[in-house]
Amino acid sequence: MASASQPYSLLLLPGDGIGPEVMRQVRRVIDWLAKKRGLEFKVEEALVGGASIDAHGVPLTDAVMAKAHAADAVLLAAVGGPKWDGLTFEKRPEAGLLRLRKEMDLFANLRPAVVFDALVDASTLKPEVVRGLDIMIVRELTGGVYFGEPRGIEDLGNGQRRGINTQVYTTDEIRRVARIAFELARGRGNKVCSTEKSNVMESGLLWRQEVTAVHKAEYPDVELSHMLADACAMQLVRNPKQFDVIVTDNLFGDMLSDEAAMLTGSIGMLPSASLGAPDANGKRKALYEPVHGSAPDIAGRDIANPIAMLLSFGMALRWSFGLHEEATLLEQAVQNVLNTGMRTGDIMQPGMAKCSTSVMADTILREMDK
Amino acid sequence: MASASQPYSLLLLPGDGIGPEVMRQVRRVIDWLAKKRGLEFKVEEALVGGASIDAHGVPLTDAVMAKAHAADAVLLAAVGGPKWDGLTFEKRPEAGLLRLRKEMDLFANLRPAVVFDALVDASTLKPEVVRGLDIMIVRELTGGVYFGEPRGIEDLGNGQRRGINTQVYTTDEIRRVARIAFELARGRGNKVCSTEKSNVMESGLLWRQEVTAVHKAEYPDVELSHMLADACAMQLVRNPKQFDVIVTDNLFGDMLSDEAAMLTGSIGMLPSASLGAPDANGKRKALYEPVHGSAPDIAGRDIANPIAMLLSFGMALRWSFGLHEEATLLEQAVQNVLNTGMRTGDIMQPGMAKCSTSVMADTILREMDK
Numbered sequence A, B: 001m002a003s004a005s006q007p008y009s010l011l012l013l014p015g016d017g018i019g020p021e022v023m024r025q026v027r028r029v030i031d032w033l034a035k036k037r038g039l040e041f042k043v044e045e046a047l048v049g050g051a052s053i054d055a056h057g058v059p060l061t062d063a064v065m066a067k068a069h070a071a072d073a074v075l076l077a078a079v080g081g082p083k084w085d086g087l088t089f090e091k092r093p094e095a096g097l098l099r100l101r102k103e104m105d106l107f108a109n110l111r112p113a114v115v116f117d118a119l120v121d122a123s124t125l126k127p128e129v130v131r132g133l134d135i136m137i138v139r140e141l142t143g144g145v146y147f148g149e150p151r152g153i154e155d156l157g158n159g160q161r162r163g164i165n166t167q168v169y170t171t172d173e174i175r176r177v178a179r180i181a182f183e184l185a186r187g188r189g190n191k192v193c194s195t196e197k198s199n200v201m202e203s204g205l206l207w208r209q210e211v212t213a214v215h216k217a218e219y220p221d222v223e224l225s226h227m228l229a230d231a232c233a234m235q236l237v238r239n240p241k242q243f244d245v246i247v248t249d250n251l252f253g254d255m256l257s258d259e260a261a262m263l264t265g266s267i268g269m270l271p272s273a274s275l276g277a278p279d280a281n282g283k284r285k286a287l288y289e290p291v292h293g294s295a296p297d298i299a300g301r302d303i304a305n306p307i308a309m310l311l312s313f314g315m316a317l318r319w320s321f322g323l324h325e326e327a328t329l330l331e332q333a334v335q336n337v338l339n340t341g342m343r344t345g346d347i348m349q350p351g352m353a354k355c356s357t358s359v360m361a362d363t364i365l366r367e368m369d370k
């Protein structure tokens, strides 16, 4: 993936709940990189989700949408919360996120489920089942039942209503996300497992056929298997280490990636990237966000885990800016700090040292200084 | 649920793979009940799935469909296998099962995920996370994306195709399955968690609203919560014991019930029931089947675990025939045999005694004799 050049333009969207406080820690890493490594960033911040609803009545304004299009990379923390639960469909915080994904055409959502050695005991699964786990879930993000038409709720009279959504995928939509999965697999364990319900859904059958065709024509060197989505939900619990890359649709990807994330026992650690198609220069639009949500119950208390957010920024450094050395520096600092026994509340364990959001970031920055 | 009277009519559909050999053990329990308890059964056996395709070219004949309608209860083992993978959609083994569900109007699929004390170590999850687990998943089974129209694969020209499925639910479809969940909860932990993606799907929003309405009007004494399907996939891994009854749609239910089943570590142990609406006499059509599949890789070798199939028959005894004493006898015999350390290969552990399908059934029958 071709990289942006300096100044690297970044749009920060802190969103709701714990979003602002974890995003604040990213700012500090940006400042560190500017000061210590002489890198030039052009950083803007804007509202999304509930915060935008409160200020502007919509979960994403056109002005922010335009900024997102213009940026080299977008960093989003999290959206949503009970405060906005009563709103109609298109007015909810989530609609802001869905609009960003759709209008930036971020069709490939990369969600790693990785177990850090220091945190293997945080999992509810037995250590031998998850130690060393490293799965990459590639989820289609701009199609399927999330966006298909017709959709809505109709009134049928007699007190009856009908809710409708449409699952729809085309050849091109399937092939482009499959290619991302195969490319990633080549740089990892060289295995792709494609997941659908081709035994009951024609859209799943098309999925299976198109992934098979791309494989045969372009990636015969990668090992491809197919698994039904229900079997995959099972196998993730039974033997997660059998997987390398999993490629699946928007809805199955939503569930399977959350399930896989929870296998690690520490979703406060997991970043994600959503990528668009390459432009004429090979540059892709990209949005980076933690896998965790806005956690309104602990918001504003400086206790949230900032690591998933920091590692999301690490993914941006690597994939959008080509700053591999700096990405590694950040990732290594996170590892080292975990190895010292420092923990935020969500990953706290007996014998470890509990720290706040900001102290976790302090410590990581000090580690980067070394 | 009102019970059938003697002779109890049963249609056995062994299906494919390990189906025939586990169903054979049910026959033995039926014979035992006839001989030792003087109960009269009228048992018929017929083909479904791949076995029916091979014999008749279709996965379910009209004649078998008629027998299923006429029976007090249908017992199905499993359908499918690689042999029939190349077939078109409507001709596959699974289509036979889907036709049974749809034409018998079996809208409520009850899938317990229970951890047997003797098998707590079979789980990949830590014993403290799953010990005593007892979840009942109520899955809507005749609606949603499994049956919604329009559906199919269209050719768009230029090498492009489009696959379409439709997720659709009506007020009545949601309310009737919600009622089953609330009724069941009253006899258990009195808690229902309703699961959908109401934040991105209108059909899910309708689901949430209708479940809420039924709760308010008819079951205010039951504790109701709502959870998004992705969060539920996570929470099943993080803390499964928080759940009592989960009610969800056909597709989410497919995945979540398989995930929940695998938490127990022994899906060879789990039965399920699919129930229709009560007729004028309060009698419901019902189909009972194990949660596991046809396991073609181990078929015909007398090594499959027959317990899920036997416990499915146990559910039939209880719910279709009102034979609670006999159901308890069978269930208790299974427990006792497990406590002695007898194991089929799928649940084998160090220090236990490995046995075949038929020896497991022998031992359970001997235990019932006591």
Ligand SMILES: CC(C)[C@H](C(=O)O)[C@@H](O)C(=O)O
Pocket: A094, A097, A098, A254, B199, B200, B230
């Ligand atoms: C917030 C919600 C719309 C979103 C989704 O369903 O895609 C979230 O669950 C995710 O996985 O990013």
Ligand SMILES: CC(C)[C@H](C(=O)O)[C@@H](O)C(=O)O
Pocket: A199, A200, A230, B094, B097, B098, B254
């Ligand atoms: C065999 C298949 C059609 C079926 C389903 O998807 O419903 C199975 O997975 C199940 O859960 O009973």
